[in-house]
Amino acid sequence: MQKKIKVLQIGTTNWDEVESIPKQLDWNFAPSSNLERILTFEDTKSAQTFDAILFTDFSGIHNINCLNDIGQSYAVLFTQETLPNDPAIRAFLKLKLAQAVSIKNKKLLLEQIVYAFFDNQSGIKLGINMIRIAPTFGGSCKYEGNAYLELEGEFGKEFEPLAFWQKNIYVDPNKKIEVWPEFVKSADCELKISFFETINGSTDTKQSSWSVNEKGLESPIVIGGTHNETSGSFLNVIIYAKGSGKVKIGSLHYRWSRLGLGQFLLGGQRYADSKRQEFMYYFNPGDMKPPLNVYFAGYRSLEGFEGYFMMKKMNAPFILLSDPRLEGGAFYLGSEEFEKKIKTVITDSLHYLGFDNSQLILSGISMGTFGALYYGSKLRPHAIIAGKPLLNVGTIATNGRILRPQEFDTALDLLRLISGESSQAAADRLNKRFWDAFSKTDFKDTIVAAAYMKNDDYDRYAFRELVEKLQRKNVKVIGRGYIGRHNDNTSAIVNWFLTQYRYILKNDFGRK
Incomplete structure (x- = not known):
């Protein structure tokens, strides 16, 4: 069973009363004008710790230092729209390396907290020894040790399969992943990467699939929308190319994503x-x-x-x-x-x-x-x-x-x-x-x-x-x-x- 993420919201309106809070979150609220309540929740007389602290309003705060021991670095979030001028509050946010978020879409922010505040870290790479060259490619190939597989030739006027990884990517339940392919290419060719999903344990032959163009490859690809909430899923990855020239393909990295709130760790x-x-x-x-x-x-x-x-x-x-x-x-x-x-x-x-x-x-x-x-x-x-x-x-x-x-x-x-x-x-x-x-x-x-x-x-x-x-x-x-x-x-x-x-x-x- 997945551990619930303990969240403390500080503000003037309790989101638990006006929003649909995801079941993965253990939601707690303290009014910004009475932070002492954090230290005396009904079930305990001792200070509590939280996985995440979310400031939705700073109104009335006069003793923010009482939070020093209950929030970890980077685990304090504040809304971009509410940043105060109070020096004590700004000093606290600096000490905690607080991260700014937007509340224009509250549902999206709550989902970000669900997927970003997990324990541990995970990162794996698929090396070039896992790459298989598409049989339709008729150009030359050579290996640069275990760093790159170099493919050179005519790739076609339209996108054609160039290579694929023999091993697939596993997407854990209740996780999103980021994918980063290493490659170097000449200017006369263009690449795109396609993903084909198989649900873990499913016998359904129909697969979800989508592609990412070169513009989308400039930053890590966040894989969302997979059927991974209960049993996880598998992704097969294929590189397509068009034009002509040289492409050097390196490792394919994939990691648990924190959706913009950190790499590996918060x-x-x-x-x-x-x-x-x-x-x-x-x-x-x-x-x-x-x-x-x-x-x-x-x-x-x-x-x-x-x-x-x-x-x-x-x-x-x-x-x-x-x-x-x-x-x-x-x-x-x-x-x-x-x-x-x-x-x-x-x-x-x-x-x-x-x-x-x-x-x-x-x-x-x-x-x-x-x-x-x-x-x-x-x-x-x-x-x-x-x-x-x-x-x-x-x-x-x-x-x-x-x-x-x-x-x-x-x-x-x-x-x-x-x-x-x-x-x-x-x-x-x-x-x-x-x-x-x-x-x-x-x-x-x-x-x-x-x-x-x-x-x-x-x-x-x-x-x-x-x-x-x-x-x-x-x-x-x-x-x-x-x-x-x-x-x-x-x-x-x-x-x-x-x-x-x-x-x-x-x-x-x-x-x-």
């Missing part, structure tokens, strides 16, 4: 560059006191944010960054616009909090260490905390031939994605890309703490090179080595990682 954000390459980020202001802690997620096949509860437990402001590309991530490397945006996300959050770079900590484990150290060279934070550093991505790719055959081919895919080729020279240039940025940076005010595996089979000399470069600059380095290969003792690395965080938060920022 308040989660998404960025895609001009080549449709994505990263996700989530900012939580915590108690709005220094420092801002940034965590770059490690390699993960399932898409979504990593480390939410770990970072939230620190009570300080934090950012989560996630890279959904390739099989489990692309080390946060990308185009100039892609990398510039990651830096901007961090600096904008610092400005929001009123912090400077001396009140910033970057961190990550495994793949996330590359992000922490690479962007650390651009941001010069107070500290960088790295567990199992991976820095020579080109070397990781070439090591796959002997040390780890067929175990981490994503490194080869990354080499090709970034450099366009798979060669020793390309691997050397990829290594140089990190060390050029790192060597140019003055880390004199930065603490670097890194734990490493002494027998690391991915990037064996990463820690040694890191220390050599930093010692020349008289940088404080805290290091710890553990016996084993890269994935042999993750629990010890995580414990060390958290110990360093606790030490720096307590001793450098006076946090308990």
Whole structure:
């Protein structure tokens, strides 16, 4: 049975008396002129918590701070039409990172709450190994590792089937999903994507179907109107093309949708560059006191944010960054616009909090260490905390031939994605890309703490090179080595990682 979403409406008119409230919502009302009632509902004398707080009117509010402990970040909604000038209310909305919604269509807003305020997160990708080429296509094809399937030729004067995914998409009951196809194409051809729905458990041969043109593909496709309220449904996806030229098809991503109120988590954000390459980020202001802690997620096949509860437990402001590309991530490397945006996300959050770079900590484990150290060279934070550093991505790719055959081919895919080729020279240039940025940076005010595996089979000399470069600059380095290969003792690395965080938060920022 689906858990009901507990909603608190604050305003002058109780919607439960004038609107049809969906059965999935546990509706509560408190008049805006008497917020103390929130703390003394009939069934309890203690403060309550709510999944969502909806302000429909701010009239008469004079003690909004009594809500500080009952609403999570991004779970506070206010209507665009009622934003007040009261400084205390505006400060509260800023603290909670409240989201503006419209009440012009109340039924639509209630549906948005039903579908957006769920627990957990879900994101899956269908790789190019799942793609089958339409038998009617007579052009050439080639694979670029596991990143792209390239198809070139004449596609036809009218839309013709080009390719389809052999595996279908499952749409969970009581969920809507967002679909994001990766592709790059030449200007002389045009694409559209068609969806064909089958109801789970149905023997009906009639299918619902619809298509999305290129304009609709500029943002994630929200799948609505499916027959998924009781048993879910399955979607088959076909790409159509017309014209001529070249089409490179990448992964097909699909995620639970929050209908504009977040990606994966409430308040989660998404960025895609001009080549449709994505990263996700989530900012939580915590108690709005220094420092801002940034965590770059490690390699993960399932898409979504990593480390939410770990970072939230620190009570300080934090950012989560996630890279959904390739099989489990692309080390946060990308185009100039892609990398510039990651830096901007961090600096904008610092400005929001009123912090400077001396009140910033970057961190990550495994793949996330590359992000922490690479962007650390651009941001010069107070500290960088790295567990199992991976820095020579080109070397990781070439090591796959002997040390780890067929175990981490994503490194080869990354080499090709970034450099366009798979060669020793390309691997050397990829290594140089990190060390050029790192060597140019003055880390004199930065603490670097890194734990490493002494027998690391991915990037064996990463820690040694890191220390050599930093010692020349008289940088404080805290290091710890553990016996084993890269994935042999993750629990010890995580414990060390958290110990360093606790030490720096307590001793450098006076946090308990």
